[in-house]
Amino acid sequence: MARFTVTQVVHAPATSVWAVMVDWRRHGDWAPLTAVRVTTSRPDGVGAEFVARTGIGWLAFDDPMTVELWRPPGGNDPGDEPGRCEVVKRGRVVLGRAGFSVVPLDSGRCRVDWDEDVTVTPHRVTRFAGPLLSFAGRVGFGATLRAMAGDVERQSR
Template sequence: MVHFSVERRSPLPLDTAWHRITCWERHAAHVPLTAITVTTPPPTGAGTRFVARTGRGPVAFDDPMEVVRWEPPAPGRSGCCLLEKRGRVVRGWARIEVGPDGAGSRVVWEGDLRVRGVPGLFGPVVARSARLLYGRVAAGLLREAPPSAGPAPPR
């Protein structure tokens, strides 16, 4: 297993940051060649399952995950979500904590990953890649504009 950890700060309020970080389908917008499907009915909570499919055609793999701990932020308490990665290619866990940071919020995303077929010798490369990928996802989710309320007005 390879450990990774990333931290991102945002001016967003705590509850907004939590909702953006835990909107699983939106993660795909920040991961190349990836689509995410939530396979359980809403709302998100412990037991929610989703699959990230990365690649194209025969050169693709599924990364199934399950939320095993779900504690949204509350007054005086950070939010925490624990995911288990249960795929044939990628296994491990990820822990996402969203807490207050002054008037904004702070996201800490850490985990342990094992990638099938990748020897331990390449652990530092996997760890660096994970930090880059999960950092990109967190930063993208925190800065993206919220979905619009409707079509743009004509020009």
């Protein structure tokens, strides 16, 4: 398995960040070479499904996901219940789990913790290249979360 966690402080309220993070189509605005489409009638809540297509031409692959946990943040103040969303990845290339928490902080800020525990097919790739895949995930999702934070912070002003 390739496991990693990325953390980003966002200078915006937790409920605002949650709303942006669960707007699945917007992930393509921050993740390079990625377009996301929702494949269920409802984009929110447990059971929602969406597909992230990443890459160019014949090097692209689909990453279908289903929401298994949906708990919006309880508010924007420190001590309010954090939000948590978890998805299962069920594609031919990437399998496993991903999720994020949105934790309210003081001064109208929040912290986003993104974590993944995935296997890439063929499975022997993950077995031998797990540390490299984890590093690449931290770098890639770190950049994605920074782009999301910048976008949300500009909207909040």
